[in-house]
Amino acid sequence: xxxxxxxxxxxxxxxxxxxxxxxxxxxxxxxxxxxxxxxxxxxxxxxxxxxxxxxxxxxxxxxxxxxxxxxxxxxxxxxxxxxxxxxxxxxxxxxxxxxxxxxxxxxxxxxxxxxxxxxxxxxxxxxxxxxxxxxxxxxxxxxxxxxxxxxxxxxxxxxxxxxxxxxxxxxxxxxxxxxxxxxxxxxxxxxxxxxxxxxxxxxxxxxxxxxxxxxxxxxxxxxxxxxxxxxxxxxxxxxxxxxxxxxxxxxxxxxxxxxxxxxxxxxxxxxxxxxxxxxxxxxxxxxxxxxxxxxxxxxxxxxxxxxxxxxxxxxxxxxxx
Amino acid sequence: xxxxxxxxxxxxxxxxxxxxxxxxxxxxxxxxxxxxxxxxxxxxxxxxxxxxxxxxxxxxxxxxxxxxxxxxxxxxxxxxxxxxxxxxxxxxxxxxxxxxxxxxxxxxxxxxxxxxxxxxxxxxxxxxxxxxxxxxxxxxxxxxxxxxxxxxxxxxxxxxxxxxxxxxxxxxxxxxxxxxxxxxxxxxxxxxxxxxxxxxxxxxxxxxxxxxxxxxxxxxxxxxxxxxxxxxxxxxxxxxxxxxxxxxxx
Numbered sequence: 402x403x404x405x406x407x408x409x410x411x412x413x414x415x416x417x418x419x420x421x422x423x424x425x426x427x428x429x430x431x432x433x434x435x436x437x438x439x440x441x442x443x444x445x446x447x448x449x450x451x452x453x454x455x456x457x458x459x460x461x462x463x464x465x466x467x468x469x470x471x472x473x474x475x476x477x478x479x480x481x482x483x484x485x486x487x488x489x490x491x492x493x494x495x496x497x498x499x500x501x502x503x504x505x506x507x508x509x510x511x512x513x514x515x516x517x518x519x520x521x522x523x524x525x526x527x528x529x530x531x532x533x534x535x536x537x538x539x540x541x542x543x544x545x546x547x548x549x550x551x552x553x554x555x556x557x558x559x560x561x562x563x564x565x566x567x568x569x570x571x572x573x574x575x576x577x578x579x580x581x582x583x584x585x586x587x588x589x590x591x592x593x594x595x596x597x598x599x600x601x602x603x604x605x606x607x608x609x610x611x612x613x614x615x616x617x618x619x620x621x622x623x624x625x626x627x628x629x630x631x632x633x634x635x636x637x638x639x640x641x642x643x644x645x646x647x648x649x650x651x652x653x654x655x656x657x658x659x660x661x662x663x664x665x666x667x668x669x670x671x672x673x674x675x676x677x678x679x680x681x682x683x684x685x686x687x688x689x690x691x692x693x694x695x696x697x698x699x700x701x702x703x704x705x706x707x708x709x710x711x712x713x714x715x716x717x718x719x720x721x722x
Numbered sequence: 723x724x725x726x727x728x729x730x731x732x733x734x735x736x737x738x739x740x741x742x743x744x745x746x747x748x749x750x751x752x753x754x755x756x757x758x759x760x761x762x763x764x765x766x767x768x769x770x771x772x773x774x775x776x777x778x779x780x781x782x783x784x785x786x787x788x789x790x791x792x793x794x795x796x797x798x799x800x801x802x803x804x805x806x807x808x809x810x811x812x813x814x815x816x817x818x819x820x821x822x823x824x825x826x827x828x829x830x831x832x833x834x835x836x837x838x839x840x841x842x843x844x845x846x847x848x849x850x851x852x853x854x855x856x857x858x859x860x861x862x863x864x865x866x867x868x869x870x871x872x873x874x875x876x877x878x879x880x881x882x883x884x885x886x887x888x889x890x891x892x893x894x895x896x897x898x899x900x901x902x903x904x905x906x907x908x909x910x911x912x913x914x915x916x917x918x919x920x921x922x923x924x925x926x927x928x929x930x931x932x933x934x935x936x937x938x939x940x941x942x943x944x945x946x947x948x949x950x951x952x953x954x955x956x957x958x959x960x961x962x963x964x965x966x967x968x969x970x971x972x
Contacts, residue, residue, distance in 0.1 A: 582835070583827050583834065583835045583838075586820070586823065586824055586827060586835070587824070587827070587828065589813070589815070589816060589820075590813055590816075590824045590828075592815070593813035593814055593815050593816060594811050594812075594813055594814075596775075596811070597807070597811035597812075597813065598813070598824070599794065599795050599796050600773065600775070600795045600796075600799070600805060600807070601796075601799065601824050601825050601828055601829075601874060601878070602795075602796045602799035602800060602825075602827075602828030602829055602832075602878060603796055603824070603828050604794075604796045604797075605796070
């Protein structure tokens with residue numbers, strides 16, 4: 402039973418902490434820091450479903466986030482829909498698109514799949530940059546009137562923050578639930594040896610397409626919320642290649658294949674990144690550090706921080722899994 | 723007895739190589755059917771055609787009254803046709819138990835995780851690997867990896883089990899244990915179709931033997947007849963009357 406997993410309660414405690422920390426002193430700066438951490442955790446834990454669980458490296462994961470942002474923003478600000486409805490529809494739309502894409506590109510394996518995911522990212526970005534209703538390369542702005550139904554801009558920011566924290570908790574619970582399910586076992590079998598898994602009865606084509614689609618849903622919802630909160634979107638910030646790559650660094654750092662690792666890696670790397678980006682001397686330097694970090698992790702601790710913890714304290718696996 | 727597997731005129735060509743050509747045979751329920759032939763005869767290819775890893779160029783495959791020609795391996799397993807691999811393919815990052823649970827979860831009965839766990843423990847007991855349930859699959863010796871292949875396939879609760887050289891690379895003690903296991907599997911009601919190079923074993927185990935050479939069937943008969951069949955002797959030894967010649971010389 403998932404309810405008996407200690408990790409479930411850790412996830413809920415983490416979400417509660419995220420809610421409580423900025424609320425305590427109405428600390429807006431802290432809230433802005435934490436929302437970035439939450440988004441990093443959302444992206445990393447959903448990326449983990451593909452890389453860690455299924456063994457398929459997705460270099461274009463950010464496309465879900467950006468596309469979700471566009472769909473959500475369009476619905477919420479141009480059509481004036483309720484934010485939550487807009488975000489959910491953004492999630493569903495992007496998931497359905499991912500399912501269709503997935504059935505096509507998931508016939509590829511290994512490096513070829515990875516290349517195709519870059520192709521998807523570039524193609525979607527090019528499409529959006531030329532799509533008139535979404536403002537082509539200048540993007541879209543959230544009109545101030547869109548914040549009115551949420552009780553004004555100030556309150557809207559807090560509401561989106563709590564929604565993002567909710568999405569973060571959902572992402573982690575989803576990862577945990579899949580990990581402990583029969584579906585997850587099928588994914589692990591695909592990761593270890595896809596042909597053997599098929600011979601054992603796993604319908605790999607369908608499983609891969611489903612997990613690709615599932616891994617798109619919550620990032621797309623988060624994208625809709627985040628870009629609504631930021632007040633604008635354009636193709637270069639929505640589909641930031643670097644963020645896609647940094648997602649992989651976060652996952653490797655924390656420990657691919659584990660729920661806790663994806664959260665830990667996402668949180669730590671995001672904090673480091675924010676520190677480097679805001680430091681006057683190091684701001685141009687953060688990608689160099691990301692690259693070096695990735696090399697070090699892959700070379701010295703291929704299981705990431707969580708893998709390292711398991712090796713140090715084997716019993717911790719019981720609690721963390 | 724009724725036919726469990728009926729293969730009709732099956733062929734497979736890879737480029738210029740006719741790997742399997744117009745092969746027909748039937749396998750009766752409760753039978754152990756052996757499949758032998760020199761290297762490159764098309765034995766594993768025939769297995770791959772039967773369980774759907776390869777699509778047939780021509781011919782049809784009827785399993786348990788259903789036409790399974792062109793079905794994918796995962797669909798075939800659900801109908802009750804499981805197999806092992808000649809070159810073992812354990813799911814390395816998982817434990818022995820988890821490997822077998824996958825077999826049970828996605829097998830004929832499509833069991834829930836909980837039921838699959840019980841099945842897996844039972845099957846591991848049956849193949850004599852209960853004490854290794856929690857070992858990582860990659861840490862096993864070859865003999866145990868072969869048994870794990872059998873256990874995973876058995877966990878699918880098949881009606882027919884395809885065994886691809888489960889004895890190769892085992893020492894005599896391990897071979898004896900495996901033979902014993904295969905007999906027990908048959909006695910539990912599972913039909914067996916097995917490829918094997920260890921002649922003594924396959925002659926002992928099989929009710930009938932199918933012989934392939936260069937992709938074509940050259941014999942299908944009980945073991946005692948197969949060893950006397952001139953075509954079979956020629957395929958293995960080069961010329962048909964070698965046995966008599968050798969006898970004459972000694």
